[in-house]
Amino acid sequence: MGEMIKIRAFDEDALFNAYVAKPAGKTKAAMIVIPEIFGVNEGIRQKCDKWADAGYLAVAIDLFWRFAPGVELDPDIEEQLNEAFGYFQRYDANDGVKDIEAAIHAIRRGEVGADSVENVGCVGYCLGGRLAYMAAARTDISASVGYYGVMIDTMLDESHAIANPLMLHIPTADHFVGPEAQAAIHAGLDSHPKVVLHDYQGLDHGFAAEMGNRRDEAGAQLADSRTVAFFAEHLG
Template sequence: MRTRIDEVTAHDGSFDVHLWLPDAGRGPGILLIQEIFGVGGHIRGVAGRLAAHGYVVAAPDLFWRLRPGWQAEPDEAGVAASLRLSSGFDFPQGVADCALTMAHLRGLAEVTGGTGSLGFCLGGSIAFMLATQIEQDAVLSFYGSAVPDAAGLMERIGSPLLLVFGGSDPYIPRERVAVVERAAEGRPNVRTHVEEEAGHAFHNEAPMFHHPAAAERAWEVATAFLAEHLPAPPPVRGDSFP
């Protein structure tokens, strides 16, 4: 696996996009969208796992207008600092930055096959909204707090969509998750998956969030979803990319 940082230009400046390349050097592309903690340990860990599965992964630095390169520990102090910082985040501009990143990802020589997106927390909300604008081969949203209020926009999404929630999430109450489940009914492209005993950010390995059993089950669902809609080719001995 190789990594590098590309630069993408927006109307008001440029921002970093962290890239992970699989050992083969090429593969389908996944836009990986950060939590409020930035492109930190959890996002980097997920990117490495996806690259090991054969994907080219791009994670943009969405807080570049506020604090370029922001990374915070997912502990009480990090949560407080990240919430303060993210209070100044322009959500529509973040969606636009992800659209630019997707265009950049699709233009890479290393990306062969389709493209999709995966977001956690803040990124889960952005992944959902981006899917209303850009057709993709697979969209995965983990506990996006904006999704229940935007559930009516689901009719604009034609891409295969997986929505993952924790059923014991204090930030997204179970009755709000039920709103999403009802909106998904009768839509063959949409699947919901709820880990009833898990809270918010349960996939993050930080002690204050992590629910290991729920995280493992949800990741199995997510990778099966990717294998169905955005499959990565099996590694080929001697395969390389100049």
């Protein structure tokens, strides 16, 4: 359904790749899909296609374009999983916020779809879940959703800057985000007027992946239904 395009980097003389899926009819709003550490792979493209089917202009950005452009990895293959961990260690999440900012600007200027789109949301997974939180705190993104975001507990001092709605999906058995980190996230964000947290008892990291061994069908459908309703409320 979609195609690869180039987006001009924010405050850099460079272009980076993004996968874009456009709705067949009228565009409701735009959705930036922020990948896990596995690149804009088939699962992420499928998520974009689903958002396009629902009427959103969907854009998935290539996070690792500065040192591994175009990489697509499968988390169920150990060698590729380890490769992804290596990229994660090299990655500066501050660059990710710049790339989200660049995508927001490109969408609102009409450089991605046929027309400019003012209401722009983002939904991210794993590393992308962290970036969704950071985007909520550092950009004027209209609304954000993060699935099993890593290291959010280390950035709670930025929560005061969250001005637009944010939803986080937290699997309680996440082996990358342990009980202490989850408790810190709840302590720091439960009372925030713009933040909604959902726990998923017994589920692990990656439970909402479109495909592969990590997916939990019931958990994914529940979380995704909440995400759809959240964006329908806040983006239109």
